[in-house]
Amino acid sequence: MSSSPIIDLRNVRKTFGRKVQALRGVDLSVNPGEVFGLLGPNGAGKSTLVKILMTVIRPDGIEGTLLGKPIGHKPSLARVGYLPEHHHFPDYLTGRQVIRFSGAMTGMRRVTRNRNADRLLERVGMSSWADKRLKSYSKGMLQRIGLAQAMVNEPDLIVLDEPTDGVDPVGRREIRDLLLELRDEGKTIFLNSHLLSELEMVCDQVAIMVKGEVAMHGAIDDLTLDSRRFEIDVQGTAPDWFDAMPNTTVSTHDETTRIVLRTDQAEEIQPLIDRLRSEHRTIIRITPVQESLEDLFMRAVTEDDGTVQGPGGVIKEGRGRQ
Amino acid sequence: MIQTLALFSDAYRLLNARKIFWFTLLLTALVVLAFLMVGIHETGIRIIVWDIDLPINTSSGWSESLFYKTIFMNLGVKIWLTWVATILGLITTASIFPEFISTGSIEVILSKPIGRFRLFLTKYATGLLFVTLQVSVFTVGSFLVIGIKSGIWMPGIFIAIPIVVLFFSYLYAICAFFGVVTKSTIAALLLTILCWFCIFIVQTSETTLLFFVKYQEQEIQAFEDDLQRSKERLAGVEDPDDHERWKFLYETIEVREKNLKEANESNGVRLTHNIIMGALTVLPKTDATIELLERWTIDLSDLPQSNPDTPPPFVTEDGDFEANEQEITRSMSQDLKSRSPLWIIGTSLLFELFVCGFAGWLFCRRDY
Numbered sequence: 001m002s003s004s005p006i007i008d009l010r011n012v013r014k015t016f017g018r019k020v021q022a023l024r025g026v027d028l029s030v031n032p033g034e035v036f037g038l039l040g041p042n043g044a045g046k047s048t049l050v051k052i053l054m055t056v057i058r059p060d061g062i063e064g065t066l067l068g069k070p071i072g073h074k075p076s077l078a079r080v081g082y083l084p085e086h087h088h089f090p091d092y093l094t095g096r097q098v099i100r101f102s103g104a105m106t107g108m109r110r111v112t113r114n115r116n117a118d119r120l121l122e123r124v125g126m127s128s129w130a131d132k133r134l135k136s137y138s139k140g141m142l143q144r145i146g147l148a149q150a151m152v153n154e155p156d157l158i159v160l161d162e163p164t165d166g167v168d169p170v171g172r173r174e175i176r177d178l179l180l181e182l183r184d185e186g187k188t189i190f191l192n193s194h195l196l197s198e199l200e201m202v203c204d205q206v207a208i209m210v211k212g213e214v215a216m217h218g219a220i221d222d223l224t225l226d227s228r229r230f231e232i233d234v235q236g237t238a239p240d241w242f243d244a245m246p247n248t249t250v251s252t253h254d255e256t257t258r259i260v261l262r263t264d265q266a267e268e269i270q271p272l273i274d275r276l277r278s279e280h281r282t283i284i285r286i287t288p289v290q291e292s293l294e295d296l297f298m299r300a301v302t303e304d305d306g307t308v309q310g311p312g313g314v315i316k317e318g319r320g321r322q
Numbered sequence: 323m324i325q326t327l328a329l330f331s332d333a334y335r336l337l338n339a340r341k342i343f344w345f346t347l348l349l350t351a352l353v354v355l356a357f358l359m360v361g362i363h364e365t366g367i368r369i370i371v372w373d374i375d376l377p378i379n380t381s382s383g384w385s386e387s388l389f390y391k392t393i394f395m396n397l398g399v400k401i402w403l404t405w406v407a408t409i410l411g412l413i414t415t416a417s418i419f420p421e422f423i424s425t426g427s428i429e430v431i432l433s434k435p436i437g438r439f440r441l442f443l444t445k446y447a448t449g450l451l452f453v454t455l456q457v458s459v460f461t462v463g464s465f466l467v468i469g470i471k472s473g474i475w476m477p478g479i480f481i482a483i484p485i486v487v488l489f490f491s492y493l494y495a496i497c498a499f500f501g502v503v504t505k506s507t508i509a510a511l512l513l514t515i516l517c518w519f520c521i522f523i524v525q526t527s528e529t530t531l532l533f534f535v536k537y538q539e540q541e542i543q544a545f546e547d548d549l550q551r552s553k554e555r556l557a558g559v560e561d562p563d564d565h566e567r568w569k570f571l572y573e574t575i576e577v578r579e580k581n582l583k584e585a586n587e588s589n590g591v592r593l594t595h596n597i598i599m600g601a602l603t604v605l606p607k608t609d610a611t612i613e614l615l616e617r618w619t620i621d622l623s624d625l626p627q628s629n630p631d632t633p634p635p636f637v638t639e640d641g642d643f644e645a646n647e648q649e650i651t652r653s654m655s656q657d658l659k660s661r662s663p664l665w666i667i668g669t670s671l672l673f674e675l676f677v678c679g680f681a682g683w684l685f686c687r688r689d690y
Binding site: 051054055058075077088089101102109159 | 327331336338339421424428429430435
């Protein structure tokens with residue numbers, strides 16, 4: 001597989017009507033074989049971006065490629081699987097028919113799509129319901145069929161918009177495992193989800209969108225690097241020499257002092273521990289702390305004055321298109 | 323090709339899942355079965371076991387073949403297929419585009435490697451599947467029932483399949499357009515029926531005005547003939563002292579010339595007809611398309627000649643015009659039949675192409 005990005009987007013812009021700027025120059029890249037998570041508050045432009053990739057929405061401006069071809073190149077979509085948010089498959093079809101139909105629409109031959117449909121029904125645990133009409137399915141079952149139809153064409157890239165929506169905890173775990181299996185098979189997965197804890201478990205890279213722009217982009221470990229620290233709780237008040245230590249903050253509460261050392265290297269805190277021990281201070285606990293994806297997300301959506309970004313795109317001032 | 327077949331297969335499944343499809347098919351079968359119950363004999367027609375004496379009988383020149391062609395055309399096609407089955411067809415298919423482009427349904431399809439315009443056209447073609455199946459069942463059924471019952475096999479009636487599908491496609495283009503624009507099944511259905519009604523009004527107005535145009539032509543011709551006769555009578559007066567006769571003929575000529583001038587100058591009907599005709603030219607000709615079926619299946623010379631001895635149009639001595647309505651109707655009918663199938667179908671297809679093209683353009687440009 002080529003090492004060039006599967007998705008490479010630059011300056012994606014979209015304004016709905018004349019005033020609502022859904023995307024304001026998004027830059028993004030997704031490498032082959034990784035699970036990529038797209039996060040953001042409601043109205044940040046995530047679904048719009050996904051729909052532009054899938055040619056459902058026409059951008060006002062876009063540069064870049066999908067699977068090495070310009071965005072909007074229809075034939076390359078034969079190598080993409082897509083599960084939209086709030087999907088609605090015709091309820092007169094059975095689960096098996098939905099998967100086969102999706103395969104046929106990508107131009108797959110009957111024998112292949114039928115074989116894949118049987119295999120995928122097994123994989124998503126829907127074999128026993130395969131020939132029942134969709135109107136008798138629960139939300140979770142529909143989601144499983146949706147996932148199967150997105151995989152029927154053996155795509156290189158699978159784009160999933162809220163794939164665990166309506167799925168019970170057991171089902172979520174199964175879907176999570178499935179995504180990891182797909183990644184191990186070399187598939188690239190583009191996930192759009194609100195469930196940060198789940199994304200944290202499966203994503204190699206994330207991008208956080210806020211008001212139509214990418215606010216953060218990278219591996220979770222890299223993005224949380226600055227937040228990594230060690231918290232050392234010590235009995236008693238803080239010694240004077242702490243004031244001279246770099247990257248350290250100290251706070252005292254109820255005869256307990258918390259020393260926070262901004263580093264992800266355990267070696268760097270050893271001299272401090274040695275000194276505390278030499279002064280016969282009681283160390284209550286030492287906790288390595290790393291910002292969670294949720295913390296990261298909240299940091300991205302919180303403005304400097306502490307207000308959290310509300311839903312919706314940016315409303316342009318004045319008249320006319322940008 | 324795989325994608326096109328998949329879309330048609332999906333359309334069939336959609337129809338199959340709808341009760342109204344099977345209900346309409348059942349009614350179609352009943353209409354076909356009705357052909358089994360009627361027949362023609364020497365004094366009239368027979369319905370099941372009851373004989374009803376009517377002027378339509380074999381003694382008055384009605385052949386069995388003509389009788390069945392006529393009921394196939396007038397009851398089967400003109401009433402059942404072009405009204406009842408078409409309305410049921412529109413009810414069944416009006417939801418195709420609004421449901422197709424609703425949120426959640428269209429995203430998956432648009433993300434497939436198929437162009438939007440091709441997708442639109444294929445979906446449009448699948449919408450015609452309903453009427454194609456209905457009219458095929460009806461025509462094949464009629465062909466078999468009439469053939470088995472009377473021994474008369476009429477393969478010519480199979481022309482009904484493309485003609486009725488063509489007729490339905492004019493309306494379905496409008497329905498698809500409103501479906502794409504409004505995204506609402508009810509709105510698409512009601513607006514299509516409203517447009518159909520408007521087209522019907524234009525067609526009826528055109529036919530009605532054509533009657534008056536023909537009436538006026540007959541009137542002018544009658545005045546011209548009477549004027550000519552009066553002039554000939556004037557020239558034939560031999561006695562130069564017969565002042566009363568001279569005076570009468572001069573006055574008659576003066577009145578006829580005045581009548582003729584007035585008739586020639588009153589071109590309001592002709593002008594209105596021309597305007598309506600212009601409008602009709604750009605609209606789909608639903609009635610005329612169905613009439614083509616009659617033109618192509620029934621030989622007019624087969625029809626029994628009725629009452630050829632009606633009085634010709636004339637002008638009374640008081641100057642009143644007495645028209646020959648039968649002659650006007652015949653002339654009108656000739657006029658309508660002289661309109662070429664190319665003009666009828668060609669201009670209607672141009673309308674369909676325009677409406678479909680516009681709907682397709684909107685479909686392609688829209689964000690979903």
